[in-house]
Amino acid sequence: MSVAPVGLDHVTTMMCGSCSNENAFKNIFIWYQKRQRGEATPFTESEIQSCMINQAPGAPKLSILSFHGAFHGRTLGCLSTTHSKYIHKIDVPSFDWPIAPFPQYRYPLEENVRENAQEDARCLAEVERLIEQYGKRGIPVAGIIVEPIQSEGGDNEASPEFFQQLQKIAKARGSALLIDEVQTGGGPTGKIWCHEHFNLPSPPDVVTFSKKMQLGGYYHGAHMKPSQPYRVFNTWMGDPGKLLLLESILRVIKQESLLENVRRTGDKLKQGLTEAQKDFPHLLSAARGRGTFLAINCATPKLRDDIVGALKQKGVLSGGCGEQSIRFRPALIFGEKHVDIFMDKFRQVLKEVK
Amino acid sequence: MSVAPVGLDHVTTMMCGSCSNENAFKNIFIWYQKRQRGEATPFTESEIQSCMINQAPGAPKLSILSFHGAFHGRTLGCLSTTHSKYIHKIDVPSFDWPIAPFPQYRYPLEENVRENAQEDARCLAEVERLIEQYGKRGIPVAGIIVEPIQSEGGDNEASPEFFQQLQKIAKARGSALLIDEVQTGGGPTGKIWCHEHFNLPSPPDVVTFSKKMQLGGYYHGAHMKPSQPYRVFNTWMGDPGKLLLLESILRVIKQESLLENVRRTGDKLKQGLTEAQKDFPHLLSAARGRGTFLAINCATPKLRDDIVGALKQKGVLSGGCGEQSIRFRPALIFGEKHVDIFMDKFRQVLKEVK
Numbered sequence: 001m002s003v004a005p006v007g008l009d010h011v012t013t014m015m016c017g018s019c020s021n022e023n024a025f026k027n028i029f030i031w032y033q034k035r036q037r038g039e040a041t042p043f044t045e046s047e048i049q050s051c052m053i054n055q056a057p058g059a060p061k062l063s064i065l066s067f068h069g070a071f072h073g074r075t076l077g078c079l080s081t082t083h084s085k086y087i088h089k090i091d092v093p094s095f096d097w098p099i100a101p102f103p104q105y106r107y108p109l110e111e112n113v114r115e116n117a118q119e120d121a122r123c124l125a126e127v128e129r130l131i132e133q134y135g136k137r138g139i140p141v142a143g144i145i146v147e148p149i150q151s152e153g154g155d156n157e158a159s160p161e162f163f164q165q166l167q168k169i170a171k172a173r174g175s176a177l178l179i180d181e182v183q184t185g186g187g188p189t190g191k192i193w194c195h196e197h198f199n200l201p202s203p204p205d206v207v208t209f210s211k212k213m214q215l216g217g218y219y220h221g222a223h224m225k226p227s228q229p230y231r232v233f234n235t236w237m238g239d240p241g242k243l244l245l246l247e248s249i250l251r252v253i254k255q256e257s258l259l260e261n262v263r264r265t266g267d268k269l270k271q272g273l274t275e276a277q278k279d280f281p282h283l284l285s286a287a288r289g290r291g292t293f294l295a296i297n298c299a300t301p302k303l304r305d306d307i308v309g310a311l312k313q314k315g316v317l318s319g320g321c322g323e324q325s326i327r328f329r330p331a332l333i334f335g336e337k338h339v340d341i342f343m344d345k346f347r348q349v350l351k352e353v354k
Numbered sequence: 355m356s357v358a359p360v361g362l363d364h365v366t367t368m369m370c371g372s373c374s375n376e377n378a379f380k381n382i383f384i385w386y387q388k389r390q391r392g393e394a395t396p397f398t399e400s401e402i403q404s405c406m407i408n409q410a411p412g413a414p415k416l417s418i419l420s421f422h423g424a425f426h427g428r429t430l431g432c433l434s435t436t437h438s439k440y441i442h443k444i445d446v447p448s449f450d451w452p453i454a455p456f457p458q459y460r461y462p463l464e465e466n467v468r469e470n471a472q473e474d475a476r477c478l479a480e481v482e483r484l485i486e487q488y489g490k491r492g493i494p495v496a497g498i499i500v501e502p503i504q505s506e507g508g509d510n511e512a513s514p515e516f517f518q519q520l521q522k523i524a525k526a527r528g529s530a531l532l533i534d535e536v537q538t539g540g541g542p543t544g545k546i547w548c549h550e551h552f553n554l555p556s557p558p559d560v561v562t563f564s565k566k567m568q569l570g571g572y573y574h575g576a577h578m579k580p581s582q583p584y585r586v587f588n589t590w591m592g593d594p595g596k597l598l599l600l601e602s603i604l605r606v607i608k609q610e611s612l613l614e615n616v617r618r619t620g621d622k623l624k625q626g627l628t629e630a631q632k633d634f635p636h637l638l639s640a641a642r643g644r645g646t647f648l649a650i651n652c653a654t655p656k657l658r659d660d661i662v663g664a665l666k667q668k669g670v671l672s673g674g675c676g677e678q679s680i681r682f683r684p685a686l687i688f689g690e691k692h693v694d695i696f697m698d699k700f701r702q703v704l705k706e707v708k
Binding site: 016088 | 370376383384387402405406412417422430443444448449451565585
């Protein structure tokens with residue numbers, strides 16, 4: 001709870017990122033239906049009977065809206081909101097849930113302010129249209145799931161204004177906003193939670209976490225707590241051993257001021273990447289991200305793979321994401337001297353690749 | 355692998371029971387579609403495109419057949435195969451997948467052989483009818499999931515003949531057979547895997563595990579292995595720390611002959627329960643189960659709760675399952691002297707309850 005996002009004073013612990021999102025979806029569906037039937041209204045006999053055979057009204061047709069390019073996990077509920085690579089999805093049955101476009105910005109951001117604001121508006125209009133359309137089709141949007149930076153899908157970022165507007169739409173339409181911080185949470189953006197960068201006027205309804213947090217789970221407000229016991233449950237409900245690891249990690253983050261380190265190092269790394277793309281404009285573009293959670297585009301998918309391979313030969317592990325991006329995911333202790341070493345090797349590679 | 359079910363020489367490790375079943379479903383869907391399109395046939399462009407927006411043919415309409423009373427977990431895929439208690443399912447959207455009746459036997463088994471064989475036949479005929487029906491509806495049954503003893507649903511057992519016939523139907527219809535040993539696996543039935551009691555002519559296609567096994571996962575044959583990498587994946591893919599625990603547990607089970615202990619103790623406990631139901635026929639019936647994985651029915655749900663409560667007052671933890679059953683889940687080290695202590699207190703309670 002010492003690192004709970006502001007305003008979210010409940011936490012439900014889980015095993016991994018997928019089951020965190022799955023159970024967060026359930027919490028959202030339960031909350032949505034409670035609001036539909038009224039707080040104190042009991043279940044009807046018809047709901048009780050029909051849910052046991054997977055049918056409405058007990059198992060209602062509700063949906064979670066997600067974004068193209070998103071990755072939220074691989075179990076069947078999560079996979080219906082994942083749209084990053086076909087190999088994750090093909091052959092697996094899916095819920096018919098709406099998918100909105102996620103902003104695709106032009107870079108550098110400061111030279112494309114008007115175009116990118118228009119891109120935000122286009123995507124948000126599509127969110128509204130889909131909520132409307134799925135509502136009419138009898139599959140209301142109970143919640144919206146979004147990554148603060150689309151990670152697996154190519155490190156696609158969106159503006160604070162985009163997230164503020166998205167929250168406004170969610171509130172107006174009665175849908176919950178779930179921010180999936182499984183990959184971004186735990187410090188790599190220079191704050192414990194990436195959505196702290198967005199200055200949202202009120203907290204999101206649910207924030208899921210895993211990976212750097214050692215175990216899975218989600219933070220949520222009191223309104224998301226089911227009124228009855230055993231509606232969200234798991235044999236282990238997390239892992240006390242992992243919590244001990246997490247406590248130590250959080251202590252070290254504080255003692256060694258690692259978030260400040262990430263911000264300082266991240267600024268330097270981003271500047272290095274920006275300079276590199278100016279010097280190698282035929283190879284690189286769109287340096288982007290927050291903290292050390294950074295990425296850059298390569299001219300082609302092949303070039304990306306070549307650069308990642310050549311870096312490896314020089315002892316540097318980097319990773320591909322999306323079609324032709326390189327993503328940087330250094331540990332929180334990555335310092336300014338490491339940026340110097342990395343940029344030196346990166347520039348060597350850029351000179352050598354064809 | 356030292357305790358892999360005979361004939362299943364692959365294991366995929368996971369975090370918990372739910373994600374084990376979810377990923378086992380995915381393996382089954384991938385296997386089923388590979389057989390449909392032909393082993394060497396590549397994905398079509400239409401499959402690749404449509405799966406990204408949750409639509410057929412890429413996200414095909416396929417189903418997993420489950421049984422009334424079953425419990426297979428709480429994430430959205432698993433929950434579509436869980437039918438034990440409405441509070442687990444209500445308000446959560448579900449896949450429209452077929453649900454067959456699970457045998458409801460008359461007890462004592464030896465006095466109701468013909469009736470119970472007819473009950474097997476009735477349930478199996480319904481399995482065949484549902485596979486036919488869902489095939490015609492365009493939602494073919496890719497797999498069948500079944501517990502060797504329905505645990506959460508009331509410790510409902512089925513005969514070896516039922517499981518042998520079920521496997522025969524699955525093979526004839528081209529559906530995979532998944533045996534969910536999350537609750538029964540790890541020794542409590544007197545064998546590491548409960549389905550070893552069934553003398554199946556060939557191994558099941560998939561066996562899932564968790565709980566007593568310390569971490570989740572599933573055993574499967576080579577035919578269930580996807581041809582491409584990263585189709586079944588998770589950040590952690592299990593937990594090496596838990597594997598170390600499991601290794602020690604398996605060593606102790608062997609060193610101390612705990613499976614033999616479970617069989618011996620289980621026989622004695624079952625005999626005690628059978629005698630108790632003869633002496634208190636207005637209170638108890640249907641003593642059943644394998645090893646120490648035993649249960650008995652009470653005359654009413656209230657009586658069950660009263661007995662469980664009164665046992666607790668005497669320092670004995672037991673648990674309810676189904677409508678009016680008590681389930682016994684002692685540790686593997688529960689010995690004959692513990693049976694004596696338990697039966698003494700149980701009989702005291704039976705004399706005291708109204």
